[in-house]
Each structure stands twice: as structure tokens, then as C-alpha cells.
Amino acid sequence: DQQVKQNSPSLSVQEGRISILNCDYTNSMFDYFLWYKKYPAEGPTFLISISSIKDKNEDGRFTVFLNKSAKHLSLHIVPSQPGDSAVYFCAASALSNFGNEKLTFGTGTRLTIIP
Amino acid sequence: ETGVTQTPRHLVMGMTNKKSLKCEQHLGHNAMYWYKQSAKKPLELMFVYNFKEQTENNSVPSRFSPECPNSSHLFLHLHTLQPEDSALYLCASSQAGGLSRETQYFGPGTRLLVL
Numbered sequence: 718d719q720q721v722k723q724n725s726p727s728l729s730v731q732e733g734r735i736s737i738l739n740c741d742y743t744n745s746m747f748d749y750f751l752w753y754k755k756y757p758a759e760g761p762t763f764l765i766s767i768s769s770i771k772d773k774n775e776d777g778r779f780t781v782f783l784n785k786s787a788k789h790l791s792l793h794i795v796p797s798q799p800g801d802s803a804v805y806f807c808a809a810s811a812l813s814n815f816g817n818e819k820l821t822f823g824t825g826t827r828l829t830i831i832p
Numbered sequence: 833e834t835g836v837t838q839t840p841r842h843l844v845m846g847m848t849n850k851k852s853l854k855c856e857q858h859l860g861h862n863a864m865y866w867y868k869q870s871a872k873k874p875l876e877l878m879f880v881y882n883f884k885e886q887t888e889n890n891s892v893p894s895r896f897s898p899e900c901p902n903s904s905h906l907f908l909h910l911h912t913l914q915p916e917d918s919a920l921y922l923c924a925s926s927q928a929g930g931l932s933r934e935t936q937y938f939g940p941g942t943r944l945l946v947l
Contacts, residue, residue: 760940806875815887820877
């Protein structure tokens with residue numbers, strides 16, 4: 718049973734507009750959430766994270782929103798640029814007994830920015 | 833070399849072969865991870881090493897055998913694999929146990945095909 722779900726496998730957005738990627742989770746033990754971006758033939762690259770004590774975190778064009786009661790997070794990219802075209806993975810984490818982040822990933826959303 | 837490197841990038845092997853995947857991190861981290869990504873599935877954590885000690889084994893079959901000789905190197909030894917083991921194998925590293933939540937940095941992955 719998937720604990721982290723990205724229900725949209727793909728999304729196309731016009732350049733300059735806002736891209737909104739969504740993620741839902743089921744495990745209430747998750748307390749740290751991350752977004753990774755992946756280009757073909759490369760490994761996932763960390764983009765932005767948010768702790769469960771916050772509801773918003775912003776870094777330049779990227780903002781992550783967390784709604785704990787709905788167990789939902791979203792990534793907003795504005796304005797969208799052609800270089801943002803990639804697969805975006807949502808990950809949720811709980812600390813292991815050894816202090817490691819135990820990441821559970823979604824299946825990803827392929828974002829295509831249309832020039 | 834910077835970041836996390838993995839070799840080989842592509843590997844084709846028969847079910848009776850023995851091969852090894854190699855990962856090296858140049859970030860001074862103390863934790864290393866193996867993940868598996870099968871087609872249409874999310875990244876799945878396989879193993880975690882902290883300071884060269886294995887701290888997580890996510891119910892991985894014994895035909896996958898990890899080895900961590902030091903904090904910078906991680907191997908995944910493969911023997912008598914099955915075709916369903918064909919996947920992208922990703923290595924990651926992080927600085928675990930600090931005051932802030934950690935970020936995992938990924939290598940580019942090894943694309944494995946078992947015939």
C-alpha cells in the first residue's frame with residue numbers, strides 16, 4: 718500500500734505560468750517532507766523541504782505548502798521555465814532509531830513546460 | 833569528482849552471473865543508502881549504512897549483498913538475480929545525526945538488466 722501518492726503522472730504548463738504539483742500521504746508519523754527533481758539519466762536532485770511544524774517554505778521560484786490535517790502537500794513553481802521540465806518526486810520522512818531519514822517516495826509527476 | 837558517483841552506469845547480466853555495483857561519495861557524509869526503482873514504481877529503500885555499519889535492511893533478498901568498507905564507498909554485490917530485479921539502482925549519501933534534518937544526495941544510478 719503506497720503511503721505517498723502523486724496522483725498526476727504528468728502535467729503540462731505554459732512557460733511563465735504557475736506549476737502546481739500535488740502529493741498526498743497516509744502515515745501520520747511522517748514529519749518531514751521533501752521534493753526532488755530528476756532529469757533523464759541523472760539521479761534525483763534535492764529541491765526543497767518542509768518540516769511538519771511549518772505550513773509553507775519558500776525558496777526563490779519554489780514554494781512548498783503543507784496541510785497536515787488533509788495530509789497533503791504541494792509544490793508551486795512560479796514562473797515556470799523550460800528548464801523546469803523534469804520528473805518531480807515527493808518524499809516523506811520519519812527518523813529511524815539511528816537518526817537517519819527514512820524516505821518514502823511517490824511515483825513522480827512528469828512536468829513539461831511548454832515554451 | 834564531486835557529489836555521488838556510481839559505476840557502471842549500465843549493466844546487463846545473466847541470471848547465473850556475479851557482478852558488483854559501486855558507489856562513491858565525495859561529500860564527507862557519514863551515511864550511505866541503496867535504493868531500487870522499478871518501472872512505474874516509487875524508489876524503494878534497500879539498505880542503510882551509518883559509519884560503515886548496516887543499520888537498515890528493508891527485507892531485501894539475500895541475492896543482494898551490500899558492503900561498506902569505509903564511509904565514502906558502498907558496493908552492492910549481485911548474484912543469481914532474477915529478471916524482475918531489472919531496475920535502476922540508486923545510491924545516496926547524507927550527513928545523519930546532526931541538529932537539522934538531513935538531505936540525501938543521489939548518484940546518477942546504475943540501470944541493470946537481468947536476462
